[in-house]
Amino acid sequence: MSGASVSLRSVDKSFAGRMVLNGVDLDIASGQFVSIIGPSGAGKSTLLRLVAGLDAPSRGRIELRATGRKADVRLMFQEDRLLPWRSVLGNVLLGIKGRKQDAGRILDAVGLQGRESEFPVGLSGGQRQRVALARALIHEPDLLLLDEPFGALDAITRAAMQLLLGQLLVARPRTVVLVTHDVEEALLLSDRVLLVKDGGIARDLIFDQPRPRHRGDPALAILKEELLDGLLTAERDLASVA
């Protein structure tokens, strides 16, 4: 299995004295696909930013381990963050020299063959996210961190992107952490789903159904109900505190 392993020990994160994450312990194995769900403001993106090293924990330790080298970590967000003045190829090759053939191969894999010389302004939202995905994947990252990457897409494009991501990971497995509000997306793609609430990990579900998975699978439907219940309870708890 390829990919970095991730470990968090007693991780706290506070902003202006308000604790968002409180004593989080978490181990993610190399090659595991983990989704993080939870009510709004629970600290999902904060957790992802800490793992990415974009922010430091207030207390505790975070370690990424890749075999024989520093882990390469790539992020993808809800907004594509493409550079408008660079072509599709130029965006994928940002900060990279002489990998035109690799970029072409990855753009083929994400369904953008023949679009290399176009500019982001002429692409649809789904196509732009495909470029963003290609830009992350060309680095062969040990750890791919995804923060609601398909959140702004329409339902059909979103389903196509979920399928594409699943296929690309079957071809080249790596460790992935996905923050999503979409329980079904989490269950279609993940080996494991974490429910974050009250500053910690309230549920930690292993989901080892074979792939490709289908929305109608009874095992998926049962877990979806269970997780939605957990989410609704968490939202109700938040509402009663507010």
Ligand SMILES: Nc1ncnc2c1ncn2[C@@H]1O[C@H](COP(=O)(O)OP(=O)(O)OP(=O)(O)O)[C@@H](O)[C@H]1O
């Ligand atoms: N840089 C920051 N400065 C101050 N407060 C912050 C900062 N980043 C996050 N927070 C606060 O931490 C809490 C958790 O935010 P976070 O974005 O991690 O939640 P989330 O679970 O990802 O929410 P959502 O699902 O709405 O995106 C929120 O109350 C937010 O206001």
